[in-house]
Amino acid sequence: MSEMPTGYDVLHNPALNKSTAFTRDERDALGLRGLLPHKINDTETQEVRVLENIRRKGYDIERYIFLISLLERNQTLFFRTLINHIEELMPLIYTPTVGQACKEFAHIFRRPHGFYITPDDRGSITEILGNWPEDDVRIVVVTDGERILGLGDLGANGMGIPVGKLSLYVACAGIQPHQCLPVMLDVGTNNQELLDDPLYLGYPARRIKGAAYDDLVEEFVTAISERYPKALLQFEDFLTPNAYRLLDTYRDRILSFNDDIQGTAAVALAGVHAALRITGTSFSDIRIMFLGAGSAATGIGDLLVASLVEAGLDVKAARKRLWFNDLHGLVVAGRDNLMSHNLPYAHDHAQLDFVDAIKGIKPHVLIGATGAPGTFTCEVVQAMSAVNDRPVIFALSNPTSKAECTAEQAYEWSDGRAIFASGSPFDPVEYKGKLYRPGQGNNAYIFPGIGLGAIACRAQSISDEMFLAAAAALAAEVSEQDLAAGSLYPPLSTIRNVSLRIAVALAEKAWQQGLARAQKPDNPEAYISNLMYLPEYPELCLKE
Numbered sequence: 158m159s160e161m162p163t164g165y166d167v168l169h170n171p172a173l174n175k176s177t178a179f180t181r182d183e184r185d186a187l188g189l190r191g192l193l194p195h196k197i198n199d200t201e202t203q204e205v206r207v208l209e210n211i212r213r214k215g216y217d218i219e220r221y222i223f224l225i226s227l228l229e230r231n232q233t234l235f236f237r238t239l240i241n242h243i244e245e246l247m248p249l250i251y252t253p254t255v256g257q258a259c260k261e262f263a264h265i266f267r268r269p270h271g272f273y274i275t276p277d278d279r280g281s282i283t284e285i286l287g288n289w290p291e292d293d294v295r296i297v298v299v300t301d302g303e304r305i306l307g308l309g310d311l312g313a314n315g316m317g318i319p320v321g322k323l324s325l326y327v328a329c330a331g332i333q334p335h336q337c338l339p340v341m342l343d344v345g346t347n348n349q350e351l352l353d354d355p356l357y358l359g360y361p362a363r364r365i366k367g368a369a370y371d372d373l374v375e376e377f378v379t380a381i382s383e384r385y386p387k388a389l390l391q392f393e394d395f396l397t398p399n400a401y402r403l404l405d406t407y408r409d410r411i412l413s414f415n416d417d418i419q420g421t422a423a424v425a426l427a428g429v430h431a432a433l434r435i436t437g438t439s440f441s442d443i444r445i446m447f448l449g450a451g452s453a454a455t456g457i458g459d460l461l462v463a464s465l466v467e468a469g470l471d472v473k474a475a476r477k478r479l480w481f482n483d484l485h486g487l488v489v490a491g492r493d494n495l496m497s498h499n500l501p502y503a504h505d506h507a508q509l510d511f512v513d514a515i516k517g518i519k520p521h522v523l524i525g526a527t528g529a530p531g532t533f534t535c536e537v538v539q540a541m542s543a544v545n546d547r548p549v550i551f552a553l554s555n556p557t558s559k560a561e562c563t564a565e566q567a568y569e570w571s572d573g574r575a576i577f578a579s580g581s582p583f584d585p586v587e588y589k590g591k592l593y594r595p596g597q598g599n600n601a602y603i604f605p606g607i608g609l610g611a612i613a614c615r616a617q618s619i620s621d622e623m624f625l626a627a628a629a630a631l632a633a634e635v636s637e638q639d640l641a642a643g644s645l646y647p648p649l650s651t652i653r654n655v656s657l658r659i660a661v662a663l664a665e666k667a668w669q670q671g672l673a674r675a676q677k678p679d680n681p682e683a684y685i686s687n688l689m690y691l692p693e694y695p696e697l698c699l700k701e
Contacts, residue, residue: 275343
């Protein structure tokens, strides 16, 4: 066992630093006398100071920088404050603020976070992974930065996404901080503005592609699986063709999933189930229309098909309940510009524009996953309202600036009848004397619980049935009070409990399917709950 750091070293170790909470005895034993102010604070007082500093700042990007700096110097206080004030702080450390943080990443850079791999590291990835200080990594979030939220190719600036996701793994599901590894596959960028920026920190070339790209990913995945055989690998914010190809290549080889495809799908499916409790529509009779036909939209579609099949439909009938629109209009058979993941949903139907498709097909639910703001216009919302007493409208694109419409627009244009959910948060809306609290269909409701459950049971892979179980567990946490307020998701303040419920549901399904390496405990919920990290200052080993 290594010797306990002392003096300045312990103050600059974010996992050990207690700042003004060190006791007199600890200050004596660890050589901290004279290095700290006299007064000893409890953690509650430290939280008050943190919140006061955050709230006095004028811009969210400044609040983000402050919070990341807190994580760098006092890990326990960061996670304690985040957990206790998740509704206020999650929009700062993740969507929507993380979008701006990624755009400005090179300009607000303070200290390095995570692990970077470039084409120059080809042949050496296993060796350089040895530079990472932790040996027991359980969650790896990796991106290549090509499709960051709805913002496009941000290259190495996209590291803000894995860092933010892993903060939520810790805060929302209690994954141990030292077991988290953010990775940037920095394979270049085609964003000329970044390449021309003298402060840009990424690989200064256009993106590699083809065999060179695939070979680098293969070497990375192999290295991760060898060095961290118990780790779950989450693919994040890859361009649609790469996202599907990598998911298909690796989902059965190693424990992995794609959050944009599968996590988004589970959140949306849970929201649909909750919405039907309001509308009274039978799930097996539902018609759903999508604006957008990329990885997020078709991922939702694929899981909806699996859920409809589970409800008794055959695959062909299930797919006929789902309709997609892209830049060229309705996705129909006979079009020669469709990608492979769109083909199962290309139905025999006349080509229509978006609004005419709504009028003709009469969907119960409209889901936006476009990254194109304002595409749910007044005409669109009114068309949905004309064919539904309670139109269900999901504007899922992130960050908030990319949402297909705002909550206020959805309520106003539907005369208060819309059942609305979004990917990024919107404030409550008062319309004609009624207060609506729009639910946020954020993947943070799903992926932390997926990770916790997979780790707990040592899953070999994550099946579609596990995502169905996760979606059902999330939908079950939506109360009648939530629905009455217009929210299709439970309060963020309950998210650790939600993650626990999802983790248990996933693990139970893994044991049922024979996909768990760990033996099932007598009480899975108690077992998994005991694994969850609590941000409490460590009891430091003091020398006699």
